[in-house]
Amino acid sequence: MNNTNTPLVEMRDICISFGGVHAVDHVSVELHPGEVVGLLGHNGAGKSTLIKILSGAYAMDSGEILINGEKAEIRNPRDARSYNIETIYQTLALADNLDTASNLFLGRELVTPFGLVDDDAMEAEAREIMARLNPNFQKFNDPVSALSGGQRQSVAIARAVYFNAQILIMDEPTAALGPHETQMVSELIQKLKAEGIGIFLISHDIHDVMTLCDRASVMKNGKLVGTVDVDSVTDDDLLSMIILGKHPHQKEA
Amino acid sequence: MSNTTETKTAPPHGLPPQDKGGPLARFLKATELDTRLLGMLGALALIWIGFHVYGAVFNGFGAFLTPRNLWNLSVQTSSIGIMACGMVLVIVTRHIDLSVGSVLGFCAVVMGVTQVYILPPLMGVGHPMIWIIAVVVGMIAGTFVGAIHGWLIAYRSIPAFIVTLGGLLVWRGVAFLITSGETISPVDQTFKLLGGGPYGAVGEVGSWIVGALGCIAVVVMVLNSRKQRTRFGFVMRPIWADYFIGGISCAAVIGSVLLVNSYPWPKGIVKRYVAETGIEVPAEGLFISHGFAIPVLILVVVVICMTILMQRTRFGRYVYAIGGNPEAATLSGINTKWMTVKIFALMGFLTGLSAVVASARLGSATNALGTLDELYVIAAAVIGGTSLAGGIGTIYGAVLGALVMQSLQTGMVLIGFDAAIQQIVVGAVLVFAVYLDNLYRKNAK
Secondary structure, X not given: OOOOOOOOEEEEEEEEEEOOEEEEEEEEEEEOOOOEEEEEOOOOOOHHHHHHHHOOOOOOOEEEEEEOOEEEOOOOHHHHHHOXXXXXXXXXXXXXXXXXXXXXXXXXXXXXXXXXXXXHHHHHHHHHHHHHHOOOOOOOOOEHHHOOHHHHHHHXXXXXXXXXXXXXXXXXXXXXXXXXXXXXHHHHHHHHHHOOOEEEEEOOOHHHHXXXXXXXXXXXXXXXXXXXXXXXXXXXXXXXXXXXXXXOOXXXX | OOHHHOOOOOOOOOOOOOOOOOHHHHHHXXXXXXXXXXXXXXXXXXXXXXXXXXXXXXXOOOOOOOHHHHHHHHHHHHHHHHHXXXXXXXXXXXXXXXXXXXXXXXXXXXXXXXXXXXXXXXXOOOOOOHHHHHHHHHHHHHHHHHHHHHHHHHHOOOOHHHHHHHHHHHHHHHHHHHHOOOOEOOOOHHHHHOOOOOOOEOHHHXXXXXXXXXXHHHHHHHHHHHHHHHHHOOOOOOHHHHHHHHHHHHHHHHHHHHHHHOOEOOHHHHHHHHHHHOOOOOOOOOOOEOOOEHHHHHHHHHHHHHXXXXXXXXXXXXXHHHHHOHHHHHHOOOOHHHHHHHHHHHHHHHHHHHHHHHHHHHOOEOOOOOOOHHHHHHHHHHHOOXXXXXXXXXXXXXXXXXXXXXXXXXXXXXXXXXXXXXXHHHHHHHHHHHHHHHHHHHHHO
């Protein structure tokens, strides 16, 4: 990977606590263009919290975020989007009562010259991107509550892909999916990676991380256990990092 | 859980809807008509015809389906209808506003004081600016009160139920303090026209102009929709369906013009008008049409603006998004707190407008004006299909709901039911309507 270049994202010494609990405690991670970094850890280890700081859902207590080597101010999801950071949340964050196009463009609607929402233009764009991601997708005029888990997932993914994400955060993207759809997501990750997009992948599945990621950062109790190149470790090494919080013998370069 | 419903369950996800079903189903699909809307119109027709027939059979005179009654019904619906439009936004975003009746009273009193006690000594009685200033002051007062409520709800995290329950008491009390319990009258003569009455209507020619504008708007909308669909190559509605919808809409507009034009001024008013203007009275008597009442036109404008706001602007889209999933809305970069303030401010603005209509119609302002209105407004929105769980609701539905409620009340007065029975019926209808709505939604899924 391009480890010698400026990282796409550098999160330095991030801290956040909720009511005295240090959810994220002096954690630093970095992400390079075209790289997939896995974030591993138990439930409550602080992975989602760390990532929600990057996506603007939480404001950090201290630390700094650098995007392309420059200090970035991310105070809300809108700020994050302005840095081309897109997030696919575990909960998908879809408004169930709205249709696919409305969800895809939520917060960034296409408008007519009069400033009115242009539903037809958005539907046309939605049809185009969905045709690429999930060719079987047909239900454009139904609220997303009428969609299956996989279809909802593809709407959430389309939202991230459509807006030319440079930094993509995927929080358990395959948790709700069947094997076929999981395969689809894996292929998508490979494709986006090839386009030079940096991806943070939160996952419980060590196998996923071993196959999809270039590096893996392991967290435990809000602290970073360590970051390793997946090629240089085994499944068991990762497991022991997650469970015991023990760093394998060799340090990362 | 039971296997008797097997035939009714929804088709499996992911399959395209099949072109089956009877002619009615195909008709509905082609015209893309909302079955809910049709159901409500059906219920309304049933109520109207029912009261008329009941009156004809038991009282010897069907008073409901007369131009006079329907004209009055339209005026009576205006005040609740205007507020119901705002209540849709509030309920769609999972809040509630219990204070609108009291805020209406407060705004009416503020306007009353402005136009009766404050402005005339400064500008002279009957100055043409008085009514404008009074209206503006009243609507600012309403907007301000609404914004305070919204701020407390959004930025101080007090539940809307509590904030507006407090508001219900507070603003009624403030209205009483301002007036010391006295009725403020007479209101400005021009102001009074906003409440309807023979002079507060646009007359025959005016109504035809309104009707023509309405028909033009229908045609433009149908054509524009076809143009858009062509632009993106979407499936077209069959041309007959467009003709059908356009035709029905225009017929409804023209029908309502004919209706309001067939309700003449009462004889006494005509006599006074003749005496004042000195025009000649033809042998067969003078027939002066009411035409659309001004408050009804205000309601129509509000409905159009609010529908555009909800369906065609980002603001409206965010209202629905917040109602559907507040967390998703926040994560999409929508400032949900500020939206809440704006929604309640808009509710207050519409309450102020409604106060104009209500106090103009009464010709005075009292601190008791609008008592219990909050319940009718909420009921109108809910009968009109607004879901208390949030995310679902339409403006036209709420106005139809207001019309249903007002029709029930008017109808029961006409056939001589007493107030206690009226309350029982309205209450029961509210509960029943929500039950029907639940059934409808379950089947629709």
